[in-house]
Amino acid sequence: MATHxxxxxxxxxxxxxxxxxxxxxxxxxxxxxRFGVDAMDAIFRKVGRDVYASIRSxxxxxxxxxxxxxxxxxxxxxxxxxDIEIGADEIVLTVRRCTxxxxxxxxxxxxxxxxxxxxxxxxxxxxxxxxxxxxxxITGEGACRQVIARRA
Amino acid sequence: MIPSDxxxxxxxxxxxxxxxxxxxxxxxxxxxxxxxxxxxxxxxxQTQGLxxxxxxxxxxxxxxxxxxxxxxNEDRLELRMNVCPSLSKVMDNDAAPMERYCDHCxxxxxxxxxxxxxxxxxxxxxxxxxxxxxxxxxxxxxxREAEKSAQLLMGWPGHKVG
Numbered sequence: 312m313a314t315h316x317x318x319x320x321x322x323x324x325x326x327x328x329x330x331x332x333x334x335x336x337x338x339x340x341x342x343x344x345r346f347g348v349d350a351m352d353a354i355f356r357k358v359g360r361d362v363y364a365s366i367r368s369x370x371x372x373x374x375x376x377x378x379x380x381x382x383x384x385x386x387x388x389x390x391x392x393x394d395i396e397i398g399a400d401e402i403v404l405t406v407r408r409c410t411x412x413x414x415x416x417x418x419x420x421x422x423x424x425x426x427x428x429x430x431x432x433x434x435x436x437x438x439x440x441x442x443x444x445x446x447x448x449i450t451g452e453g454a455c456r457q458v459i460a461r462r463a
Numbered sequence: 464m465i466p467s468d469x470x471x472x473x474x475x476x477x478x479x480x481x482x483x484x485x486x487x488x489x490x491x492x493x494x495x496x497x498x499x500x501x502x503x504x505x506x507x508x509q510t511q512g513l514x515x516x517x518x519x520x521x522x523x524x525x526x527x528x529x530x531x532x533x534x535x536n537e538d539r540l541e542l543r544m545n546v547c548p549s550l551s552k553v554m555d556n557d558a559a560p561m562e563r564y565c566d567h568c569x570x571x572x573x574x575x576x577x578x579x580x581x582x583x584x585x586x587x588x589x590x591x592x593x594x595x596x597x598x599x600x601x602x603x604x605x606x607r608e609a610e611k612s613a614q615l616l617m618g619w620p621g622h623k624v625g
Contacts, residue, residue: 323469
């Protein structure tokens with residue numbers, strides 16, 4: 312693993328506009344209804360590969376630190392309830408209360424059944440071609456477990 | 464989770480996909496977003512008119528970290544975006560910006576103005592620069608007059624320009 316830590320590519324600060332999660336929910340419903348789940352998944356994978364190219368590049372180089380920093384930075388900004396355990400063999404992010412999911416639920420009452428695909432698919436795409444797999448398990452409403460582990 | 468801070472970069476990927484599917488797909492999406500946004504702004508406009516719009520965008524200016532001047536008087540509201548955070552993020556991006564990224568703003572606001580009886584003049588100025596000027600009038604004649612000084616006038620579904 313590289314010894315010099317990459318800076319976080321997108322380190323936004325200022326105020327947080329949680330209503331964007333409502334627009335994401337509307338977008339997912341729109342794309343899935345018109346073009347199908349595969350099209351939505353392809354867009355999420357593109358986000359993982361292209362928008363998060365810097366994290367992906369680090370993962371390919373064997374460095375998980377930028378992704379973990381991003382998790383901390385943005386879950387803190389959005390006031391999520393979560394823990395990150397960094398072990399010898401795996402890194403586990405446990406989200407007990409996802410702000411995005413609960414904000415959408417409060418805003419529109421309906422959360423797309425594909426809402427959490429944004430996490431699963433972008434994680435998979437960021438890890439593509441790297442020594443790591445990132446598995447996302449949805450453990451409940453607005454709750455999940457994300458595990459970074461070296462591929463067998 | 465794609466953080467709310469990164470929504471515009473996700474939005475950019477959606478626009479690129481929809482553009483590849485044709486103009487009708489892009490316009491249908493703007494209308495879906497417009498419908499979504501009605502829950503935030505429609506009641507304000509219907510009950511308070513231009514003052515309600517001023518209240519909405521005053522809130523957005525803070526929450527979305529906009530460098531924007533709002534000028535409200537009895538016959539029009541002007542939004543002068545000095546540094547648009549949305550396009551700025553899309554340009555500060557490892558993924559390529561969609562060339563018509565700015566069009567989405569007129570795409571969702573315009574239909575709400577049509578629905579509520581207001582007239583929008585949206586001057587993008589230059590799609591590669593994160594700045595624009597939007598003026599909203601109650602009087603259609605004043606809007607038509609304002610269109611004459613626009614540098615890059617933007618239309619929306621049901622309201623083509625140029």
